[in-house]
Structures are given as structure tokens and as C-alpha cells.
Amino acid sequence: QQRRARGVAADVDIERLTTQVETTRASLIPLDAQVTESLDRLAILTGRAPGALDAALSASDAPLPTLPGSVAIGDPAALLKQRPDIRAAERRLASSNAQIGEHVADYFPKVTLLGDLGFSATDPGHLFRKQNFTWVGAPYLQWNILDFGRTRGAVRAAEASRDEAEANYQKAVLGALQDANTSLQRYGHQREHVVALTKVQTSAVHARSLMDERYRAGVASMIDLLDTQREALSAQQNVIAGQAELIKDYVSLQKSLGLGWQTNAG
Structure with missing residues (x-):
């Protein structure tokens, strides 16, 4: 516009340049919406509330990962x-x-051992000694042949x-x-x-x-x-x-x- 004021730039040149600038600005609007949506999705994936990662990940000068x-x-x-x-x-x-x-x-067939556990002591004080335990057992055969x-x-x-x-x-x-x-x-x-x-x-x-x-x-x-x-x-x-x-x-x-x-x- 300064060059047009000095008479060294045509109106059509200024309008084309203005169109280019406004087109670039318009293209940024949907990109900003995509960034916000992606940040919210990342926050949810990490178990956080939407917007919790905005400050950490929305830096405009952050480089792409190497x-x-x-x-x-x-x-x-x-x-x-x-x-x-x-x-x-x-x-x-x-x-x-x-x-x-x-x-x-x-x-x-499955073999199961069945039996009775008893005590052979006559004195109650000796009731739970190892040698006074008695065991009577017999194998039990289980076979569902039918x-x-x-x-x-x-x-x-x-x-x-x-x-x-x-x-x-x-x-x-x-x-x-x-x-x-x-x-x-x-x-x-x-x-x-x-x-x-x-x-x-x-x-x-x-x-x-x-x-x-x-x-x-x-x-x-x-x-x-x-x-x-x-x-x-x-x-x-x-x-x-x-x-x-x-x-x-x-x-x-x-x-x-x-x-x-x-x-x-x-």
C-alpha cells in the first residue's frame, strides 16, 4: 500500500497480495479447530479432562518430532x-x-483315597500327640465308563x-x-x-x-x-x-x- 501511495505499485498488485494474505488467514481457521480437537482427544486418551494438555502441547514454535x-x-x-x-x-x-x-x-479312571481319622489316646492330655492319631483308609475307584x-x-x-x-x-x-x-x-x-x-x-x-x-x-x-x-x-x-x-x-x-x-x- 505504501508503494501504491508512491505510485510505484498498481491497484491490481495490491489486491492480489491482499487476496493471498486473506486466503492464508482463512486456511488457518480449520487448522486451529483440528488442533483443538486433537488436543482434547489426547487428553482423554491419557485419562485427563479436555484442555488439560493445551498449555503443554499447543506451543506454536514447537518443532516436529525427530x-x-x-x-x-x-x-x-x-x-x-x-x-x-x-x-x-x-x-x-x-x-x-x-x-x-x-x-x-x-x-x-480316577482313584480317590477315602478314610477316617481318629484318636487312640485314653488320656485327654495325650489326645493330640502324633503317635495317638489313627488313620483307616481305602482307595475309591471312579470310572464313568458309561x-x-x-x-x-x-x-x-x-x-x-x-x-x-x-x-x-x-x-x-x-x-x-x-x-x-x-x-x-x-x-x-x-x-x-x-x-x-x-x-x-x-x-x-x-x-x-x-x-x-x-x-x-x-x-x-x-x-x-x-x-x-x-x-x-x-x-x-x-x-x-x-x-x-x-x-x-x-x-x-x-x-x-x-x-x-x-x-x-x-
Whole structure:
């Protein structure tokens, strides 16, 4: 506006610049709403009231978390066993196997020792001495031979339950492998995408600097300068959005491997 007052800037240039500024301000409004919603969700997940984390996490100058230079996979089988769904499916399978053993035991007789406990002392003062205890016992044989049909049915039902648990376990393992592989591929591709976006930003910033020099020299218009500024700003926004997506992909990768947040890798 000062340049227009001096007669060195056209009205159309001022209006285009004003439009760019107001467009940027308008884009911040839904972003602020998303930030508030995310902070409230984080507070609830940590067992706190909505708004409890606003002061700690809403700093406008807080940098994005730093990701490790590489992700150590190690033994995928050992890592997948740390997943809660794999552990739960494994325990259900073990429980089903144990139930089969319990029902198979019903095929065999059970021996119970029955008897009477008495005292042989004549003097009440010697009543509770060890040598005055008497034990009369006999084994009791219990065998439900007529219930073999019921036992066989119970065993078969337990085996069917075991087969179902085994199928569910295999399904959980295969699903975990697919989840881990997909997360790993997505994370790797997103890293390459961020590198490409960073190169675009570098070129856009350089073009803006060159156009600024041309504008100051009087060989480029304000429209040309605004275009390069808008392109540089758009490239910067794309890099930030790509980095945020990369962080989410890293979290998904760690989750798929049953790990937590790790930034100590080189």
C-alpha cells in the first residue's frame, strides 16, 4: 500500500497480495479447530479432562518430532510376538489345547483315597500327640465308563475349538505380517516423497529470490513476484504436510511391529 501511495505499485498488485494474505488467514481457521480437537482427544486418551494438555502441547514454535535415520527391524518373527493381538491369539490357542487334555483325562479312571481319622489316646492330655492319631483308609475307584460317548463328544468339541483357535492364530499372524509389510513400504515411500518435496521447496525458494532481484531491478512485475512467493509458500506447506504424514507412518510402523517410539537410532 505504501508503494501504491508512491505510485510505484498498481491497484491490481495490491489486491492480489491482499487476496493471498486473506486466503492464508482463512486456511488457518480449520487448522486451529483440528488442533483443538486433537488436543482434547489426547487428553482423554491419557485419562485427563479436555484442555488439560493445551498449555503443554499447543506451543506454536514447537518443532516436529525427530525421526531416526534408519529403522532397525531385526527378527520380524520376534518383533511380531510383541503385538497384543498375536499374544492374545497365542494364549487362546494354548488354552484350547489344555481343554483337550482335561477332557481326554475323563477316559481314564480316577482313584480317590477315602478314610477316617481318629484318636487312640485314653488320656485327654495325650489326645493330640502324633503317635495317638489313627488313620483307616481305602482307595475309591471312579470310572464313568458309561459316559464314554459324552466324553468323546466333549473331546471333539474341544478339538474343534482348538482348530478354530489355531486358524484364528494363523490369521492373526498373517494379518500382522501384512500390516508390518504395508507399514514398512508406506514409510519408505513417504521418506522418498519428503526428499522430493524438499527439492521442490529449495527450487521454489531460489526462484523467489531471483524474482525478487528482478523486481527490485525493475525488470519484473509485482504479479511475477507474487507468483513466485505463492509457489514458495505452497512448496513449504507441502514439505510440512509430508513430514507430518511421515511421522504418522512411522508411528504406524512401530505399532505394527509391537514397538514404541524410538529416536535413538542413527
